[in-house]
Amino acid sequence: MGKRGKIVHYAGCRDRGSQYRMRVMHLEAVYTPASPSRENMGRDEAMQESLRPCLRLYTWAPDAISLGCSQQIDVVDMDACREQGVVVVKRFTGGAAVLHKDDLTYAFFWPARVPPHYRALDLRVRFKEIFLASFAELGVVAEACENARWQMPATNICFHGQAANEIVIGGRKVAGNAQRVTRKGVFQHGSIVFHDHEELFCSLVEAARPSGAVTGLCEHAPDATPARLAELMIKHTARVFDLELAE
Numbered sequence: 001m002g003k004r005g006k007i008v009h010y011a012g013c014r015d016r017g018s019q020y021r022m023r024v025m026h027l028e029a030v031y032t033p034a035s036p037s038r039e040n041m042g043r044d045e046a047m048q049e050s051l052r053p054c055l056r057l058y059t060w061a062p063d064a065i066s067l068g069c070s071q072q073i074d075v076v077d078m079d080a081c082r083e084q085g086v087v088v089v090k091r092f093t094g095g096a097a098v099l100h101k102d103d104l105t106y107a108f109f110w111p112a113r114v115p116p117h118y119r120a121l122d123l124r125v126r127f128k129e130i131f132l133a134s135f136a137e138l139g140v141v142a143e144a145c146e147n148a149r150w151q152m153p154a155t156n157i158c159f160h161g162q163a164a165n166e167i168v169i170g171g172r173k174v175a176g177n178a179q180r181v182t183r184k185g186v187f188q189h190g191s192i193v194f195h196d197h198e199e200l201f202c203s204l205v206e207a208a209r210p211s212g213a214v215t216g217l218c219e220h221a222p223d224a225t226p227a228r229l230a231e232l233m234i235k236h237t238a239r240v241f242d243l244e245l246a247e
Contacts, residue, residue, distance in 0.1 A: 027053040027243055031230040034061035037087045040105070041066070045092055047109040048184050055237055056107045057230040060100040062087055065204065068095040068158075068178065075156040080204050093178035093189065095150075096158040097205060102195035102216070104226040106233060111185040120179050123188045124165040126240045131167045131175055131192075133239075134232035138221040142169045155208040157201060159193070167192075172215035192229065194218050 028050075035043075035058050047054050064087040065076055075097060076088055086101075108127070110118050128144045135142045150163035159173045167175035177190030196216040202208040217224050238244065 027055060027237075027241075029055045029234045029237070030057070031227065031234075032056065032058045033226065034059055036061065037064035037066070037089045037100070041089050041091065044107045044187075044189060047107060048180075048182065048187055050109055051111060051113065053110050053114060053241075054108070055234065057226075057233060058105055058107075059103070059226050060105070063099070063101040064089055065201075066091045066098050066100060068093065068097070070094055071097065071156060074206070076205055077203075084200070084204065086204060091178065091189075093180045093187070095176070095178035096152055096156050096161065097201075098158045098176070098191050099197060099201040099204070100191065101197050101200070102193070104192045104194065104229055105189060106192075106230075107187070107189040108237070109185055109187045112183060113185075118186055120181050120186055120188075123179070123186055124177065127177065127188065127190075128165040128167070129240050130233055130236045133236045134229060135167070135169075135217070135221075137232050138217070138224050138229070140169060140217065140220045140224075142167050142174065144168075155202070155211070156205055157208055158191075159198075159214045160208075160211050169215050169217075169220055172213055174215050174217055192217060194224065194226065 037060055040058055040060060043056065047056065062085050067090050069090060069092055081088055132142055145162045145164055145166045145168060148162040148164050150161060153160035158176050162173055166173060166177060175190060175192045177188055180187045193214060193216045195218055196214050198210050198214045202210050
């Protein structure tokens with residue numbers, strides 16, 4: 001079973017007696033390890049129906065490749081994927097292909113009806129802070145790509161490109177993200193690499209070659225685990241968004 005917690009935000013509202021009472025707004029935070037790929041994508045899409053903010057962190061079983069919504073299925077070698085037992089799915093966000101093998105994926109949704117009304121850039125900046133603080137607690141000095149502009153890599157692999165507010169260690173990418181903005185709200189999800197499988201990934205993507213541009217978190221923090229990082233990200237999400245975590 002996944003670990004569940006609730007983050008609550010207390011907002012003042014005035015009652016009939018002109019005195020303040022407390023109104024509680026919850027943000028659900030859940031970690032669900034070893035989940036099937038289509039179940040993961042279905043849960044991500046369902047988050048957009050939520051009437052309150054929510055955060056989900058998860059890993060994948062079996063291994064999978066997720067493609068951006070604008071990518072065609074023929075960017076991957078389906079025969080090679082089948083031989084390796086890798087499932088191929090499509091995300092409803094943009095960006096390029098991601099290999100979900102020894103990674104942690106997160107999904108965060110902020111409904112449009114819930115103040116403050118965050119923009120896409122607001123979420124990217126806040127998650128940059130969440131990542132840097134979480135990595136620091138693991139003893140890892142990371143930094144954000146401040147001036148990078150996203151362009152689809154020729155290899156069609158997400159971690160072969162960089163965008164502003166994505167996270168690198170020693171210049172090599174360790175965490176990427178993608179977003180979707182609708183009238184319902186702002187959705188952001190992304191992947192944090194624990195062990196680099198770039199050579200395997202390139203063997204599954206047509207015309208891709210290893211670039212040396214990727215690193216894994218465990219290369220810098222050998223004892224790091226997805227469960228521990230998920231715990232830290234929940235804590236720092238509460239802090240960065242000025243929310244309270246309920247037991």
